[in-house]
Amino acid sequence: MIVEVYFTPYEFAPDAVAGKTVAVIDILRASTVSAVALSNKAKEIYPAGSLEHAERLADRLADRKPLLCGEREGRIVPGYDLGNSPLEYTPEKIGGRTLIHCSTNGTVAMTATGQAAHRLMAGLVNTRAVVEEMARYGLDVALVCGGKDGAFALEDAFGAGRIIALLAEYFPEVLLGNDHAGTAEYIYEKNRDDPLTLVRDCPHGRYLADLGFHEDLEICAQLDTIPVVPRMAGEALVGAKDPAD
Numbered sequence: 001m002i003v004e005v006y007f008t009p010y011e012f013a014p015d016a017v018a019g020k021t022v023a024v025i026d027i028l029r030a031s032t033v034s035a036v037a038l039s040n041k042a043k044e045i046y047p048a049g050s051l052e053h054a055e056r057l058a059d060r061l062a063d064r065k066p067l068l069c070g071e072r073e074g075r076i077v078p079g080y081d082l083g084n085s086p087l088e089y090t091p092e093k094i095g096g097r098t099l100i101h102c103s104t105n106g107t108v109a110m111t112a113t114g115q116a117a118h119r120l121m122a123g124l125v126n127t128r129a130v131v132e133e134m135a136r137y138g139l140d141v142a143l144v145c146g147g148k149d150g151a152f153a154l155e156d157a158f159g160a161g162r163i164i165a166l167l168a169e170y171f172p173e174v175l176l177g178n179d180h181a182g183t184a185e186y187i188y189e190k191n192r193d194d195p196l197t198l199v200r201d202c203p204h205g206r207y208l209a210d211l212g213f214h215e216d217l218e219i220c221a222q223l224d225t226i227p228v229v230p231r232m233a234g235e236a237l238v239g240a241k242d243p244a245d
């Protein structure tokens with residue numbers, strides 16, 4: 001198995017992920033929100049690449065009474081139902097509901113991976129479940145970090161490194177397909193004993209703390225607390241395993 005890492009969604013041509021299993025990694029906070037929402041029984045989550053895309057989805061899916069969710073600069077988009085804090089995604093608010101999720105980086109990254117064979121969303125909270133799913137598929141893997149506004153984000157690189165480390169338990173012969181994969185592995189090894197400190201100290205973590213989202217950082221830094229794999233089925237993320245595999 002070959003594993004490649006991209007630190008932003010702008011680093012690869014669409015066909016670079018064709019036929020592979022992709023995991024989109026946006027630790028702060030889109031991946032964590034997806035895992036929490038599906039764990040709390042949201043019916044489905046439509047990732048949107050822009051506010052305009054979210055609006056078009058809302059029009060098309062109007063009969064499902066979707067909830068508009070997401071952020072700009074970390075804050076709820078005016079007029080939206082929910083922001084981007086995992087704490088908002090309680091069973092009472094989102095159980096059984098269709099969500100349209102528009103975040104600045106994570107959901108954009110997902111919309112760039114249309115040619116992949118399997119498309120998953122990975123946080124620290126569900127890494128092991130994601131890796132088990134990847135092992136089931138057995139295909140080469142591309143790890144696409146959400147990054148931050150088109151640039152590298154340390155917490156996402158750490159998340160990519162953790163996936164590589166856990167994949168190596170299933171495939172000891174796993175090959176690193178590019179230099180970014182080696183860099184992600186290095187960042188993970190250096191910080192593996194204290195993910196919370198890394199998440200608190202990285203620029204996006206500090207920004208979210210300034211906005212008052214301290215508790216989000218603690219949730220997003222937890223390891224394997226949610227055994228749910230958000231998986232694209234058509235245009236939406238769902239939580240159940242792919243019955244065809």
Ligand code: MLT
Nearest residue numbers: 029030084103104105106
């Ligand atoms: C993103 O997609 O960039 C994040 O989820 C932003 C955030 O922390 O809300």
